[in-house]
Amino acid sequence: MVKKNSRSQYQQELPERGPVEALIYWRDPKKSGIVFGSILVILLSLAYLSLISVVAYVSLLTLFGTIVFRVYKSVLQAVQKTSDGHPFKEFLDLELTLPQDKVREFTDTAVTHINAAVAELRRLFLVEDMVDSIKFAVLLWCLTYIGALFNGLTLVILGFVALFTVPKVYENNKTSIDAYLDIGRSKIAEITSKVKAAIPIGKKDADKEKDQ
Template structure:
């Protein structure tokens, strides 16, 4: 009976051994987990930061460059262990944002302010432009276009010289005959040329015949109103001078007329017009080139005249 009980019934010592083995296994697992945690912590500490990586890479690159500088020119290193410097995302410069289009309201107005170039363009469009007639007159007097100014100056001077030699009727007749001779000769030449070449070019002056040369009524009213204002001003001034409204002004006008009698004895009206035309086309250019000297001497003369008048 004792042998049967001892063989079949487990003893307390065996149970205690099993519990110890389980505890040892648990301790072993816990130790392994602790070692794994410590290893991960050491790896995390051992991993260098991005700045340290950049410093190490920069130092290695500088050392390699110094080593290359010590080598002779004919000798070059066989291998290049330098690696491109990493560009971490934290140091990289932020890309500039694309310019957003201006929001347009329902009325079509942009919310953003216009740029300087647009403001300049707006200013240029808003500023009133000078009249074409004044610009063309200034260009003629200052010889901006040599060909055009030469034609105008030459034709005007030739007309005035012709009037000084011949009567106005003879001058107008000769000018009309010269123009007709040129236009008729050109018309006959083009007709013969079209007949020989059997072409249908048409009238040589068709472009000028179809062009409208009528004077607009607005221009007539504009210049007539301006001329009427000046005429009325002159009439009122002459009435004031001749009727001696102011004695001093009337005496000054009398002295001016007395000086003009001597001028008329030396020159006639056409001579004065010729001299005025030459002066109009020559004086602006001379003054533009020698403005400083002319202003200096003009100031001296003006000062002397004022001193004499004051005395």
């Protein structure tokens, strides 16, 4: 009883999240476990089977489950002489059409992010800022090694696992992690300032900022 009370008290103290964030932060372990396990099984299946095969197998398993459940409920209603109706009536009555305002909002947001990404890439490739372009080059160089070790699907799987683990770990250890992150930021800022001071372009930009 004490464990249940402490657990419920802990859950009440947690900040409220949206439905997606609630899954990621494991507010309801049962729901999060089902979503995490199902998607992870599909991703792992894609590592060994083609996309068409995975879609076909998942669809067949889902259809088989719904048919068995429908037959079971029909037999149960016949034996008990009840008229509960279709077992999936609640889901059949759900409205599945996409709202136009939400689609338009999503499209506008996506276009905004794409335009920002294109502008940032243009800035980096055309060396508007030498230090930023060098950091981008280092990132691309690191990606060549990552690409040699992992394929795209493996990175997707690792990213998905991290999505369901890193936020919860950070939430449980926020204070200590923030302390280390502050140390890392200060070191990066110190190194960046030294690099800018060593590069002639960086010195010119610094002089311009002082003149302004």
